[in-house]
Amino acid sequence: xxxxxxxxxxxxxxxxxxxxxxxxxxxxxxxxxxxxxxxxxxxxxxxxxxxxxxxxxxxxxxxxxxxxxxxxxxxxxxxxxxxxxxxxxxxxxxxxxxxxxxxxxxxxxxxxxxxxxxxxxxxxxxxxxxxxxxxxxxxxxxxxxxxxxxxxxxxxxxxxxxxxxxxxxxxxxxxxxxxxxxxxxxxxxxxxxxxxxxxxxxxxxxxxxxxxxxxxxxxxxxxxxxxxxxxxx
Ligand SMILES: Cc1cc2nc3c(=O)[nH]c(=O)nc-3n(C[C@H](O)[C@H](O)[C@H](O)COP(=O)(O)O)c2cc1C
Numbered sequence: 608x609x610x611x612x613x614x615x616x617x618x619x620x621x622x623x624x625x626x627x628x629x630x631x632x633x634x635x636x637x638x639x640x641x642x643x644x645x646x647x648x649x650x651x652x653x654x655x656x657x658x659x660x661x662x663x664x665x666x667x668x669x670x671x672x673x674x675x676x677x678x679x680x681x682x683x684x685x686x687x688x689x690x691x692x693x694x695x696x697x698x699x700x701x702x703x704x705x706x707x708x709x710x711x712x713x714x715x716x717x718x719x720x721x722x723x724x725x726x727x728x729x730x731x732x733x734x735x736x737x738x739x740x741x742x743x744x745x746x747x748x749x750x751x752x753x754x755x756x757x758x759x760x761x762x763x764x765x766x767x768x769x770x771x772x773x774x775x776x777x778x779x780x781x782x783x784x785x786x787x788x789x790x791x792x793x794x795x796x797x798x799x800x801x802x803x804x805x806x807x808x809x810x811x812x813x814x815x816x817x818x819x820x821x822x823x824x825x826x827x828x829x830x831x832x833x834x835x836x837x838x839x840x
Contacts, residue, residue, distance in 0.1 A: 619833040621649070625705055625737065627656040628713025628746075629696075629724035632672055632794070634813045635713035635748045638777060641818040642711060642746070642825035649829055656701040660724040662694030677795030688718040693727035702728070702737045709742050709832055710769065711825075714760050716749030721759040729763035739768030742835070744828050746821065747776040748813060750790050751783065772831055775824045777817045781809030 624646045630636040636657065643653045660669050664687075668680040687694065714725045721729070728734055745760045747753045753776035761771050779786050789811040792803035802808060 620836050621651045622646075622708035622742075622829070622832050622836075623706065624651050624653045624709045624711065625656055625701060625707040626653065626711050626713065627658065627698075627702060627728070627737065629658040629660065629715065629722055629728075630713060631669060631715065632812070634777075635715050635746065637813055638746050638748060638818065638821040639711055639713040641821040642828075645822050645825040646829065649826070651829070654701045654705060654707075656699045658724045658728055659697040660694070661697050662723070662727075665694065665723070672794075673797035674794050677791055681791075681794070684723060685718050687723060688720055691720065691726065692723070693730050694723050696724050696727045698728060698733060702733050705737070707737065707741060708836075709744065709772070709828070710737055711744050711746060711828075712760055712764065713746045713748065714756055716747065716752050716756040719752045719755050721756045721763075725760065726763070729760065729767060734763075734767045737767075738764055741769050742772040742832055743769040744772050744824075745774040746824075747774065749776070750779045750786050750811070753778060772835075773824070773828055775820065777813050777820070779809075779811050780814070781811075785809055786811065 626639040626643050628635045628639050646653045660666060665684055668683050674680040715722050743764050745757055747756045749756065757774050757776060764771060779790065781789060785808050788803045788806055789808035792800050792808060793811050
């Protein structure tokens with residue numbers, strides 16, 4: 608684990624941090640929790656706000672892990688993702704009532720874009736309450752396609768009045784086909800297997816060294832936020 612707990616800037620102001628994310632298999636939650644540990648070690652107050660995907664058209668497919676029928680369940684959201692529409696979600700009170708200085712957004716990629724639950728939050732009035740006048744950072748987690756997701760979250764976050772402080776992405780091992788088979792195998796079984804459909808597959812999901820990267824990024828974000836805050840005072 609990267610040692611980022613030694614804070615040379617004890618006297619600096621500490622932001623109140625909100626970790627807001629959607630996470631179907633826990634990968635986005637995992638990287639935000641690693642970052643959250645660093646914020647806490649350095650004296651910040653940290654709250655988590657997991658988003659629930661409650662849209663009646665899709666909730667059933669995303670209500671259980673592993674997926675019941677993986678290809679059908681994954682494809683069920685493709686038309687809506689392509690149209691960039693939002694859907695029904697449930698959010699914790701923190702996004703409405705909290706007053707945070709730094710909002711970390713955990714955003715898994717769905718069909719080369721931000722997932723419908725994250726888009727739905729970022730297009731809501733609640734997101735204006737959470738983000739307006741605040742710094743935010745984006746943590747994209749995906750098998751391979753991170754850029755469109757990052758750009759979409761940045762655009763929507765800025766439209767809600769936030770200032771993007773930084774972004775980081777985490778992708779999964781393996782080439783195009785094998786990484787997709789490995790992810791699909793995991794989503795449909797909940798297990799890490801060595802072969803799927805007769806093909807040898809690489810590991811999937813966020814790897815331990817990527818949690819170290821998340822910790823380092825959190826420490827850098829905090830330094831950046833402190834420097835900006837001191838410069839503005
Ligand atoms: C419906 C669906 C569509 C996906 N589409 C993509 C994609 O187009 N590109 C990609 O790199 N990963 C894709 N993925 C993989 C996810 O990004 C990956 O499983 C995600 O990062 C897991 O994070 P989570 O456990 O926090 O939800 C998709 C996953 C799902 C469930």
